[in-house]
Amino acid sequence: MHQGPTFREIVRCSGVQLIRPPPMSPNLNAYAERFVRTIKEECLSQLILFGEKSLRRTLRAFLKHYHEERNHQGKGNRLLFPTEQSAHLNGSIRCRESLGGLLTFYHRQAA
Helix, strand or coil, rough: CCCCCCCCHHHCCCCCCCCCCCCCCCCCCHHHHHHHHHHHHHHHHHCCCHHHHHHHHHHHHHHHHHHHHCEHHHCCCEEECCCCHHCCCCCEEEEEEEEECCEEEEECCCC
């Protein structure tokens, strides 16, 4: 069986500099830990995935939802990267679902 590149190799090739946290520092990566917990609780623990392709497709859909459709309490309940579609103030309210209805996004249709 062909083994693909390791996580560290992928990160190194993408130009990201790895910084190892000091030992015994559990809260140093609080933002990353919270993001992983969010993905697990809101998405991955709700689905049965069949292989890497299924996992990647699910993560792409969740990341799109997380960045473009999901409001964030730490940002004043605003979207991180609002799209034109989410900026309309008039029009009827529409619902868009993804991942079989697991993720929902309510938006106003352009008038």
